[in-house]
Amino acid sequence: MRILPLGAGQDVGRSCLLVTLGGKNIMFDCGMHMGFNDERRFPDFSYISKDGRYTEALDCIIISHFHLDHCGALPFFTEMCGYDGPIYMTHPTKAICPILLEDYRKITVERKGETNFFTSQNLKDCMKKVVTVNLHETHWQDDEIEIKAYYAGHVLGAAMFYVRVGTESIVYTGDYNMTPDRHLGSAWIDKCRPDVLVTESTYATTIRDSKRSRERDFLSKVYDCVTQGGKVIIPVFALGRAQELCILIETFWDRMGLKVPVYFSAGLTEKANNYYKLFINWTNQKIKDAYVHRNMFDFKHIKPWDRAYLDQPGPMVLFATPGMLHIGTSLEVFKKWAHERQNMIIMPGYCVAGTVGAKVLAGQKVIDIDNFTTVHVNLQVKNLSFSAHADAKGIMQLIRQCEPRNVVLVHGEKTKMGYLKSQVMKEFSIPCFDPANGESIDIETSRAIPVHLDAAFHRRLWEREQQAAGTPGENPTAALGGPATPHFPATTAAADPPVLKPLVDLTVDGLLVVDESGTEPPRLLDPKALPEDQAQIRPHALEFETRKRFGPESVLAKWTRRPPVAVPPSAGAGTSTTSTETESDSTRYRQSATDQVLQVIHNFLRENVQPARVLLNPANHTVVIETMAIQVEMPDEPNTVDLVMTWNYEDEDLASQVLASINRLA
Ligand SMILES: [Zn+2]
Numbered sequence: 223m224r225i226l227p228l229g230a231g232q233d234v235g236r237s238c239l240l241v242t243l244g245g246k247n248i249m250f251d252c253g254m255h256m257g258f259n260d261e262r263r264f265p266d267f268s269y270i271s272k273d274g275r276y277t278e279a280l281d282c283i284i285i286s287h288f289h290l291d292h293c294g295a296l297p298f299f300t301e302m303c304g305y306d307g308p309i310y311m312t313h314p315t316k317a318i319c320p321i322l323l324e325d326y327r328k329i330t331v332e333r334k335g336e337t338n339f340f341t342s343q344n345l346k347d348c349m350k351k352v353v354t355v356n357l358h359e360t361h362w363q364d365d366e367i368e369i370k371a372y373y374a375g376h377v378l379g380a381a382m383f384y385v386r387v388g389t390e391s392i393v394y395t396g397d398y399n400m401t402p403d404r405h406l407g408s409a410w411i412d413k414c415r416p417d418v419l420v421t422e423s424t425y426a427t428t429i430r431d432s433k434r435s436r437e438r439d440f441l442s443k444v445y446d447c448v449t450q451g452g453k454v455i456i457p458v459f460a461l462g463r464a465q466e467l468c469i470l471i472e473t474f475w476d477r478m479g480l481k482v483p484v485y486f487s488a489g490l491t492e493k494a495n496n497y498y499k500l501f502i503n504w505t506n507q508k509i510k511d512a513y514v515h516r517n518m519f520d521f522k523h524i525k526p527w528d529r530a531y532l533d534q535p536g537p538m539v540l541f542a543t544p545g546m547l548h549i550g551t552s553l554e555v556f557k558k559w560a561h562e563r564q565n566m567i568i569m570p571g572y573c574v575a576g577t578v579g580a581k582v583l584a585g586q587k588v589i590d591i592d593n594f595t596t597v598h599v600n601l602q603v604k605n606l607s608f609s610a611h612a613d614a615k616g617i618m619q620l621i622r623q624c625e626p627r628n629v630v631l632v633h634g635e636k637t638k639m640g641y642l643k644s645q646v647m648k649e650f651s652i653p654c655f656d657p658a659n660g661e662s663i664d665i666e667t668s669r670a671i672p673v674h675l676d677a678a679f680h681r682r683l684w685e686r687e688q689q690a691a692g693t694p695g696e697n698p699t700a701a702l703g704g705p706a707t708p709h710f711p712a713t714t715a716a717a718d719p720p721v722l723k724p725l726v727d728l729t730v731d732g733l734l735v736v737d738e739s740g741t742e743p744p745r746l747l748d749p750k751a752l753p754e755d756q757a758q759i760r761p762h763a764l765e766f767e768t769r770k771r772f773g774p775e776s777v778l779a780k781w782t783r784r785p786p787v788a789v790p791p792s793a794g795a796g797t798s799t800t801s802t803e804t805e806s807d808s809t810r811y812r813q814s815a816t817d818q819v820l821q822v823i824h825n826f827l828r829e830n831v832q833p834a835r836v837l838l839n840p841a842n843h844t845v846v847i848e849t850m851a852i853q854v855e856m857p858d859e860p861n862t863v864d865l866v867m868t869w870n871y872e873d874e875d876l877a878s879q880v881l882a883s884i885n886r887l888a
Pocket residue numbers: 287289292376397
């Protein structure tokens with residue numbers, strides 16, 4: 223399996239992962255980087271195709287959730303780069319991501335005046351290509367790509383995706399959280415044992431304090447600030463953390479009987495409400511129950527924001543979008559309130575490098591917003607991790623849940639990922655990778671081919687195995703080295719296929735039947751079941767091979783010194799005397815021994831199977847019986863000899879006789 227991050231490799235922002243599994247190319251997420259305005263904003267799609275033939279190069283795109291760092295480049299990729307294949311996401315993601323994208327487009331094009339950006343129509347056309355998937359429902363693309371979504375928590379509609387093609391499987395988490403919050407549940411996945419788990423690692427080194435103490439911390443900071451007359455601005459994403467924090471403040475204001483005004487700036491509140499109503503089954507039980515009585519976002523204390531309040535004196539609390547202060551109301555209000563020492567900004571989430579939010583968090587005291595605006599930061603800056611990502615403990619928990627064979631870390635900072643990587647390898651003893659953008663990694667996966675096996679047959683095999691375990695001894699199947707290695711030459715079926723008889727002396731465990739067209743998986747049949755089944759089976763020339771080594775003093779010594787049948791003295795010398803002058807004694811001895819062994823076997827088989835069918839070919843040290851060949855080989859080890867037997871499945875009866883004979887000989 224090959225994995226290549228086009229974005230979010232040792233980085234956060236513009237998540238985009240290219241995965242090749244089972245011969246299919248799948249893109250997970252198609253995000254934008256909020257910290258850039260140039261071409262670094264979008265993933266570098268030239269890795270997919272140099273000539274822009276993206277539809278041919280990719281089999282599908284899967285989007286984990288509606289955050290723009292996971293889906294922001296999608297309309298650009300489909301409408302401006304021309305990708306025309308299938309796109310998968312959940313219902314809420316399909317409903318909400320166009321709103322965020324349109325919002326971002328408006329600000330970029332209409333306010334910042336950028337050209338070369340997707341249009342509203344582009345966005346609509348893009349969304350038409352989206353196929354929605356339900357949680358825990360297996361979706362098949364072309365009967366080859368199996369896609370299954372799991373609940374990821376994080377934001378409404380966020381999902382982790384399990385994808386399997388043939389024998390290779392992967393889980394891509396997107397963003398997720400392993401602890402439930404006030405309005406969403408926690409991520410969950412079953413023990414699907416994927417070859418690879420690709421997990422976000424935003425909080426790779428953090429084990430966050432208990433949720434309750436984080437909430438208490440948040441409320442006391444807000445309380446301290448407003449009681450001292452300050453204004454609190456809390457930049458949030460429109461959907462997700464906003465609702466979570468509003469529920470907290472609303473409950474606290476109620477309990478404390480506070481009168482300080484609280485506002486919510488996003489014009490998206492209304493829409494957010496509708497979506498929560500529409501996708502109520504994606505929220506937690508408490509919210510589901512509350513909806514019976516009232517709209518969960520009908521707040522008593524929190525009122526819609528009006529720009530006129532910007533200059534209003536006195537304390538207040540404002541929830542404003544967007545969360546990273548890169549544009550919009552949160553940035554406008556921040557510019558206005560930043561110079562006042564008594565004010566406070568609480569950053570509840572992660573900020574992408576390069577954004578104003580990230581600069582604020584880094585403690586910069588002077589921030590250049592653009593060429594015309596410089597902000598002097600005097601207000602108190604607090605960072606409370608409310609962003610719903612899994613922390614180190616959560617990531618370990620998810621690995622334990624799904625038991626992957628390999629882990630790949632993305633969506634995190636390089637140094638922190640390195641630490642988590644060593645922890646994962648230590649605790650689970652599995653390989654863990656953290657590829658950078660543009661750096662592809664190849665992961666070895668199991669080459670096992672699934673075979674259909676009848677339950678009754680399986681039970682019989684097991685019973686026999688149990689019996690064999692109780693009765694050790696020379697077992698004819700052991701001579702075959704377990705199941706014989708069949709291969710399928712391109713011979714076509716004869717008009718009258720020979721019937722494979724169940725063997726008396728030699729145990730044939732099963733018959734592997736492979737469908738030539740490759741549409742059906744191989745089936746392992748009970749040989750006894752074959753006659754009835756034969757109508758549907760096209761016989762192939764099954765060929766078997768076994769190698770039997772005779773040990774040092776036992777056989778070779780016995781044969782060369784005390785052969786059971788007299789060996790003609792000239793049999794060995796006759797073929798090799800022409801060049802004896804240059805050969806060493808040892809080589810001469812070995813060559814003559816080979817010939818002697820061949821002769822012994824020839825004679826032996828003539829006595830034990832029908833003599834007329836046995837042919838000796840000393841030139842290549844071979845005895846041939848019908849379609850079966852027995853060749854004597856001298857390995858490098860002294861005083862040993864290898865017998866290599868090959869035969870066609872039609873000679874199974876003969877092969878079992880010969881093997882039994884040779885075993886007696888040995
Ligand atoms: Zn997210």
